[in-house]
Each structure stands twice: as C-alpha cells, then as structure tokens.
Amino acid sequence: MKLDAPLIRKIAAKVGTPFWFYDAAVLRQRIADIQFMTSAPGVQARFAMKACPATKVLREMGAAKIWIDAVSGNEALRALRAGHAPGNNPPVVCFTADVFRDNALDVVLQNNLLPNIGSPGMIRQLAAAGYRGPVSIRVNPGFGHGHVNTCDTGGPSSKHGVWHSDLLAVKDAAVAVGMSVTMLHAHIGSGPKFEELHENLTRLALEFRELIPHFPQLTAVSLGGGIPHNYHDRDAQVPIEPLRELFTTCHQRISSAAHREIRLEIEPGRYYVAPSCTLVAQVHDIKRTQTNAKGRGATFVMVDAGFVDLVRPAMYGSYHQIEVLGKENGDPNQAREPIVVAGPLCESGDVFTRGGADEELVPRLLPRPEPGDLLVLRDAGAYGYAMSSNYNSIGKAPQVWAEPDGSVEIISRRESIEDILKAETSEKL
Numbered sequence: 001m002k003l004d005a006p007l008i009r010k011i012a013a014k015v016g017t018p019f020w021f022y023d024a025a026v027l028r029q030r031i032a033d034i035q036f037m038t039s040a041p042g043v044q045a046r047f048a049m050k051a052c053p054a055t056k057v058l059r060e061m062g063a064a065k066i067w068i069d070a071v072s073g074n075e076a077l078r079a080l081r082a083g084h085a086p087g088n089n090p091p092v093v094c095f096t097a098d099v100f101r102d103n104a105l106d107v108v109l110q111n112n113l114l115p116n117i118g119s120p121g122m123i124r125q126l127a128a129a130g131y132r133g134p135v136s137i138r139v140n141p142g143f144g145h146g147h148v149n150t151c152d153t154g155g156p157s158s159k160h161g162v163w164h165s166d167l168l169a170v171k172d173a174a175v176a177v178g179m180s181v182t183m184l185h186a187h188i189g190s191g192p193k194f195e196e197l198h199e200n201l202t203r204l205a206l207e208f209r210e211l212i213p214h215f216p217q218l219t220a221v222s223l224g225g226g227i228p229h230n231y232h233d234r235d236a237q238v239p240i241e242p243l244r245e246l247f248t249t250c251h252q253r254i255s256s257a258a259h260r261e262i263r264l265e266i267e268p269g270r271y272y273v274a275p276s277c278t279l280v281a282q283v284h285d286i287k288r289t290q291t292n293a294k295g296r297g298a299t300f301v302m303v304d305a306g307f308v309d310l311v312r313p314a315m316y317g318s319y320h321q322i323e324v325l326g327k328e329n330g331d332p333n334q335a336r337e338p339i340v341v342a343g344p345l346c347e348s349g350d351v352f353t354r355g356g357a358d359e360e361l362v363p364r365l366l367p368r369p370e371p372g373d374l375l376v377l378r379d380a381g382a383y384g385y386a387m388s389s390n391y392n393s394i395g396k397a398p399q400v401w402a403e404p405d406g407s408v409e410i411i412s413r414r415e416s417i418e419d420i421l422k423a424e425t426s427e428k429l
C-alpha cells in the first residue's frame with residue numbers, strides 16, 4: 001500500500017525524524033488473516049510479542065482474543081498491564097525462554113503463568129522456587145529453518161528448546177517434582193519458502209501425535225510462529241487457506257489420537273506486525289566514494305535513522321524496501337541510480353543496504369533524493385522498534401499510530417537525555 005505522503009510530512013514536521021509510523025488498518029488485516037487461519041474450534045492463536053511489544057498492539061491482540069507468548073518477566077508484565085489475563089487456565093500469557101533471567105521466575109510464580117521451558121535445568125529452578133503447577137516443554141525437533149542461519153530455531157545448531165531425544169527424561173524430571181506437562185511446543189522458524197514451512201509444520205504435528213501416549217496430562221500442542229512475510233514483494237500474499245486447513249486437520253488428528261481434546265496453538269510474531277509499520281527518516285546529505293584498488297566507489301545517501309532504530313539489515317543483512325517519499329519506486333519513467341543508504345552512527349556497519357554472504361554493500365536503484373527529502377524503510381513493524389537500542393546515546397525514536405479515520409496519535413515519544421540517564425545511579429553496595 002502507498003503511504004499518504006502529505007500525512008507523513010505533516011507528522012515529520014511535528015515529531016521530527018526519524019519516527020515509526022504504524023498503520024492500524026494494515027495490522028488489523030493481518031490479525032484478521034490469523035483469525036481466519038485459527039478459526040476452527042480448538043485452534044488458538046498467540047502473538048509472539050517480542051516482535052512488537054507496544055501496548056497499543058497488545059491491546060489490539062487482546063480485543064481479537066489472541067493470546068500472548070512472552071520471553072521475559074517484563075514482557076509478561078507488559079502483556080498483563082495491557083489487559084491480558086494472568087493465570088494458567090486458560091494460559092493466556094505463556095512464558096517461553098531458555099533462561100529465567102531477572103524477575104522472570106517471580107513473574108511466572110506471582111501471576112501463575114504457564115512456563116514453557118527451553119532448557120532441562122529450568123525444571124529444577126522452577127521446583128526450587130516452589131513451583132508445582134503445569135509446564136510446557138519447548139522441543140528442538142532437530143529440523144526447521146530460520147529466515148537466516150543465525151535465526152535457525154530447530155536443528156543441532158539451535159540453542160532453543162530441549163533436544164528431542166532428551167524430552168522424555170525432562171518430562172520424567174518434571175513429573176518427579178510434582179509438575180504436569182500440559183503442553184508441547186516447538187518453534188521451527190520462518191524459512192523463506194511457504195512450501196517448506198507447510199512441510200515442516202506438518203512433520204512437527206505428526207511428531208507431536210506420536211508423543212501423545214507419553215504425555216497423559218497434555219492439553220495443548222504449539223506449532224510456534226514462523227508464518228513468513230515477504231519483504232521483497234510487499235504485496236505477495238501468504239496463502240492463508242492451506243494454513244487454515246493444516247491447523248484444522250492437525251488439531252483434529254492430534255485430538256483423535258489422544259481420544260480427548262488437545263488444543264492446537266500457533267504463535268506468529270512477524271506476520272501480524274511486519275507490514276504495519278514504516279520507519280521514516282530524513283535525508284541529510286549525499287556523498288560519494290571513488291573506485292580505487294580496494295573496490296568500487298558508491299553514492300551514499302546519509303539519513304538520520306540508523307541501526308539503533310532498525311537493526312535487522314546490520315544484524316542479519318535483512319532486506320527492507322526503501323522509497324523516497326513522493327518518488328516511490330512504482331513509476332517506471334523515474335530515473336534511478338544505485339544508492340547506498342547509511343545512518344548517523346559511529347559504525348561502518350550502519351548501512352541499510354547490505355546483503356550477501358559477506359554482507360557487502362548492495363546499492364539500491366532509487367530516485368536520487370535531495371537533502372530534506374523523507375526516505376522510508378517499509379515493513380519495519382516486526383523486530384523493528386522492539387530491537388532498537390540506545391547505542392551512541394541517541395534515544396529511541398517516537399512511534400506514531402494512524403487510524404483509518406485519519407486520526408493520528410503519538411504512542412511513545414522520542415527519548416530524551418533524561419530517559420537515557422534514568423537508570424544511572426550511585427548507590428553503595
């Protein structure tokens with residue numbers, strides 16, 4: 001969908017740049033897609049809130065009866081404060097992690113959340129903290145596919161979950177200390193190809209079905225997240241009918257193998273939020289390097305957003321479509337040239353146009369912008385603001401939310417020096 005350029009300029013004039021622009025209509029369409037995929041009775045969707053934990057987004061999920069997957073004590077608290085119910089019956093907020101850090105154990109215990117344990121020792125830690133309730137076990141089934149290798153979530157190189165051949169020993173350890181294993185979970189990642197995801201989910205559901213006789217107290221299985229978003233072709237639609245059919249069939253087969261109702265869960269993150277948000281930056285300068293013995297010269301468009309805002313390109317070489325506002329790429333008559341888009345940070349890796357195995361510069365064909373133009377990075381809603389940092393003490397950029405009726409509100413303001421210094425202290429220990 002094309003951005004409303006006058007609106008974006010108006011917001012930029014009010015809140016400055018860079019800023020994050022959320023389109024509520026796009027988010028709601030993606031929520032509706034997931035509701036469709038999980039519309040059969042006994043199939044439940046969660047939102048992996050790590051992708052975008054803004055209260056406003058969490059409330060949209062709550063209104064759509066979508067449950068939450070949280071990975072830290074504070075994520076769980078954010079979900080509860082946004083109105084998601086505590087307790088494990090039903091387990092509206094599930095806590096999934098490989099390590100209990102900081103307040104995580106306390107938050108799980110105090111709010112009776114379902115812990116989804118990702119490491120065998122977590123059973124011991126829960127027991128030592130006095131927990132005797134239901135647990136879920138995250139399994140590494142030995143297969144899966146991330147969108148890049150560092151995001152591999154299933155297989156020998158993945159740090160996540162309990163390796164499948166250790167599963168029964170971990171279950172026995174849980175039962176021995178008075179816990180019941182009520183859910184089995186695996187997140188096998190969003191490989192780039194839909195067919196591969198479909199195949200992997202089918203295989204995972206079959207493996208869960210085989211495990212049922214070992215888990216008499218099982219009430220749910222979770223196939224995790226990983227429904228992909230196509231960052232290269234923004235309008236490409238993930239086929240949602242086959243996924244609805246898959247989830248419906250898996251639920252029926254697993255329940256009938258168990259001779260009782262077994263809820264089937266999914267917990268996508270990026271699919272809901274990726275296209276709903278755009279990072280808007282301003283062009284400050286354009287400069288060139290010249291070809292020499294070391295390599296090719298390039299045209300650098302210097303913008304005021306950097307990897308402190310959107311880290312995915314620097315971290316994984318991820319692709320985000322870039323447009324010069326008002327000179328969008330759709331016009332075939334528009335003159336374009338290869339451009340490298342770089343940010344303000346004191347790091348050579350602060351470049352949005354990278355790729356390949358060596359993460360080399362990959363210039364984009366863009367209309368040449370002028371200083372002062374706005375440049376937008378699309379599909380920044382998943383792992384965008386959520387992964388932003390305070391490196392270089394810049395402070396996080398504001399988030400702005402637009403409703404279909406044209407109303408616009410700022411949902412988090414630009415961080416100030418006071419925000420950055422807030423946790424600094426000088427207390428004797």
Ligand SMILES: Cc1ncc(COP(=O)(O)O)c(C=O)c1O
Nearest residue numbers: 048187190225226227268269270
């Ligand atoms: C346990 C778990 N569930 C769900 C997700 C969401 O994945 P995605 O955003 O690719 O759907 C993740 C992502 O890291 C995860 O670790």
